[in-house]
Amino acid sequence: METEEIEQIDDKVNLQRTDLYINRELSLLEFNKRVLAQAKDENVPLLERLHYLCISCSNLDEFFEVRVASVIQMATIDPKAIGPDGLTPAEQLDLIAVNAHQLVDEQYKVLNEILIPELARENIRFIRRNEWTEAQQEWLEKYFNDELLPILTPVGLDSAHPFPRILNKSLNFIISLTGKDAFGRNSGRAILQAPRALPRIIQLPAEETRSGRSDFVFLSSIIHAFINELFNGMNVKGCYQFRVTRNSDFFVDDDAIDDLLLAVQGELAMRNYGDEVRLEIDAKCPEETVDFLLARFEMTSDRLFLVDGPVNLNRIQEIIQLVDRPDLKFTSFKPSIPPQLARNKDIFAAIKRHDFLLHQPFESFSPVVEFLRQAAVAPDVLAIKQTLYRTGADSPIVNALINAARAGKVVTVVIELRARFDEKENISLASKLQEAAVHVVYGVVGYKTHAKMCLVLKREGKELHNYVHLSTGNYHRKTAELYTDYGLFSCDKELGEDVRRVFAQLTSLGKVTKLNKLLQSPFTLHSGLIGKIEREITHARNGKPAKIIIQVNAIVEEQSIQALYRASQAGVEVKLIVRGVCCLRPGIPGVSENIEVRSIIGRFLEHARIYAFANDGNQEVYASSADLMNRNMFRRVEICFPIESKRLYNRIMHALDLYLKDNTQAWLLQPDGSYRRALQAKGEEPIQAQTLLLHELQA
Structure with missing residues (x-):
């Protein structure tokens, strides 16, 4: 962009000029480049570098599932639409294709040329088929026969066996065959879908590995090695991995639903079979087979990615838990608790003295749990109101809310069912809370409830006091260990009244009320x-x-x-x-x-x-x-x-x-x-x- 050419209008810069805005999708790809750069940073522990590579791959999955899918839809619905950056949907897709291919090429280069060799130097090895010892070959063949063969179901493609529905982001194989089966059939091709329950990386037992080593084999390598066992009497000419990414966003028509929970449940069932937005195939796959898959999925080559390695890189992070090498991971730490909260057994008494701020993950999330735990058992607590966006059914927060309801408190929880990729867990959470007599509402139709707030109403003498916890992050114990967020405890009267009014908006009907301090x-x-x-x-x-x-x-x-x-x-x-x-x-x-x-x-x-x-x-x-x-x-x-x-x-x-x-x-x-x-x-x-x-x- 030539900055000296910025247009002047009445001696003022036109701040709506398209060259003053960066495209959102390209900026998101730039973020993933920065994440991937961590995988190359030698100052980062080696297994954490592998984790960053996997994060960049997982992020790219979501980028295609949600962002690219929305641009593709816009290209169909309104091809002439132009955003602040001046790009049409088609122009965005062209630029996304160039940048995404560069990013994917770099991901596999980092894996193959940097991380795998460095891991091998640390005696953490990915063993290829041509490197298996005779003992390893025997062990893996037994593993295939005992653990994989009974549950693998190849589908020969013919008029009676159409191309199967391929699950979103699942590992699949397309197999080229010659010869005829027991019924005289030979379509020349078959599809094998690897069940999601199967691990994508198998660790070889210690007795099959040299002392001090951790040896791993990709599931795809095992299937490749023994694929003939699935096609008795036929000849396998080729076996190639592929993976399809689908549109995973879903639309709920707010004006045409009577029950939001049922509507979300219905859409979830279709998520795995949305429109295809990306196709990843083993780079060794013959051009004829690539063209066959492209035609089958009605996809153009700009969304085709030929990859030199596993098509599901993010599953490699399984080894981080399998390898006991703390020297190759971030040093563990113990988050602190503000001394006044740690010393005072009554958290409400501490908050009444002055406000507290928690900066997670440097400081512990446990005071938030303790806040609700004490509220659940305190006889002078009358009511608890809570928003939950991403929490999970198995949560100490949820347990405290259930205990409060069982203790006779009035407990109201606003659950956002449409928290992307957590919808299923939130539906389960809603059911669990309702079974405990918690008042569960789903916020306001048409607006996601993303606010993070908790209100505890407590009687002290003749007065009622509002104690609040407000946060920038979700009430999720695990993410509180990984995400930087701030959480505020306060019993400020005006702030508490504001929070009460916002909850009233979410759970009832009425006009916008004036707030004292909150925006x-x-x-x-x-x-x-x-x-x-x-x-x-x-x-x-x-x-x-x-x-x-x-x-x-x-x-x-x-x-x-x-x-x-x-x-x-x-x-x-x-x-x-x-x-x-x-x-x-x-x-x-x-x-x-x-x-x-x-x-x-x-x-x-x-x-x-x-x-x-x-x-x-x-x-x-x-x-x-x-x-x-x-x-x-x-x-x-x-x-x-x-x-x-x-x-x-x-x-x-x-x-x-x-x-x-x-x-x-x-x-x-x-x-x-x-x-x-x-x-x-x-x-x-x-x-x-x-x-x-x-x-x-x-x-």
């Missing part, structure tokens, strides 16, 4: 944040110091981007920490030269959403469940809550400062949409924000 989408969050950006613009124009720091997962929403552009033009210093997608272009003269965008890719997944404003010395910091995306601003129920304690404000600003100084795990967004690593200046000490926070906050 809430789809009502006041977007306008509230834009207003705070405009306030910084006013301060800058009046010659006052002005600064904005935003930490989110994604920046996509066009009006927010334009507001940040205007802030930069006014001289406001804008620092953006954006983990994933960012459609804003920084560093453009006359538009965004005062904006810096950085992405932190480290041990933990950056998940917190923070909005900080200098406000002429009256600093404000808000934490939120919402990113700067259209869906968060206008199609979801989200909350944004203030951090009013100076002590807690300083903690968040300290963490943000570390992220902004990070010169080890930070990537800087360039005007052309690419990213480069933030490098240490000469003589500068290395700064790794996540590691420093871990050292500061762990127990």
Whole structure:
């Protein structure tokens, strides 16, 4: 992009110019490149590097299942549609194809040329068929006959055996045959589907492996080696892996349903058989067979990926649990608990003294569980209200809510059934809670409930008090160990009343109520944040110091981007920490030269959403469940809550400062949409924000 050619209109830059916006899908692919770069980083423990490779593959699966699928649909429904970046759906698909193929090629290069050799040097080996010893061959043949042969069901393709329905992302084989079977049939081809219950990597027993080694064989290698056993009397000419990725998003017509749960259940049944969006095939597969599969799935070559290795790379991470090598993994740590919470047996008494902020995973999630556990058994607690987005039925949070209901508390839970890829688990969770007499509602039809909040109503003397926990992340114990998030405990009267009102909106009917301190989408969050950006613009124009720091997962929403552009033009210093997608272009003269965008890719997944404003010395910091995306601003129920304690404000600003100084795990967004690593200046000490926070906050 030629920045000096930016169009001027009435001496002002046209902030709707398409060359001021980065395409969302291409930005998401750039994020996956940064994840994959961790797999090449020699400073990262080796098995964790393998994990990053698998994460990049899993992310790419979801990218095709959801994002590419939506662009394909748009190309059919409205082929002339143009987004803020000026690209039509067809143009997006062309660019996605080029970038996705480059990414996949790099993934297999990292696996074959870097990780497999380095793992072998650590005596962790993937044994190919031509490397099996005679003893290993015998063991694997017995494994095939005992464990695989009874459950494998090949399908010979003929008029009586049509091409089978292929499950989304399942491992399959297309087999070329000669000869005739017992009935005189020979179609020349068969399909074999590997059941999902089968492990994709098999560890050879110690007695079949040299001492000190961990030897593994891919399931596909075993099937290739003994495929003849499935076709008695016929000759197998070739056996090749393939995998199909399907559209896994689903649509529920909010205006045409009577029961949301039943509608979601019905759509889930079809998820494995959505439209095909990607085809992965073994690179050794003959062109004729490739063409046959392309025709069968009605797919063009731009969505064909010929791969040099397993077609389901993300399943390789199974070995991380199978290999006992702590020296090749991240050092374990024990998250801390704020001393006042750890010392005080009554968590409500501690919260009544002052607000608490938990910064996970550096600090423990256990106080959140304890908050609900004590609420469940305290005789003066009357009611508990909770939102659940991704939690899981087997959860201490869920157990506490069930215990509270059984103890006679009024327990209300708002479950978002349509949390993508967690729908089935959430349906199970809803049933489990309802069986315990918990009041379960599914939020507001047409709007996902993405807010993370819990309210405990407690009688103290003659008064009722609201205790709240508000969070940027989900009430999920496992992700609390992997995602960076903030959670606030408070018994502030106005904040508690705001949370009560939001729950009332979610569970009943009524008009929008005025909130004291919370910003809430789809009502006041977007306008509230834009207003705070405009306030910084006013301060800058009046010659006052002005600064904005935003930490989110994604920046996509066009009006927010334009507001940040205007802030930069006014001289406001804008620092953006954006983990994933960012459609804003920084560093453009006359538009965004005062904006810096950085992405932190480290041990933990950056998940917190923070909005900080200098406000002429009256600093404000808000934490939120919402990113700067259209869906968060206008199609979801989200909350944004203030951090009013100076002590807690300083903690968040300290963490943000570390992220902004990070010169080890930070990537800087360039005007052309690419990213480069933030490098240490000469003589500068290395700064790794996540590691420093871990050292500061762990127990």
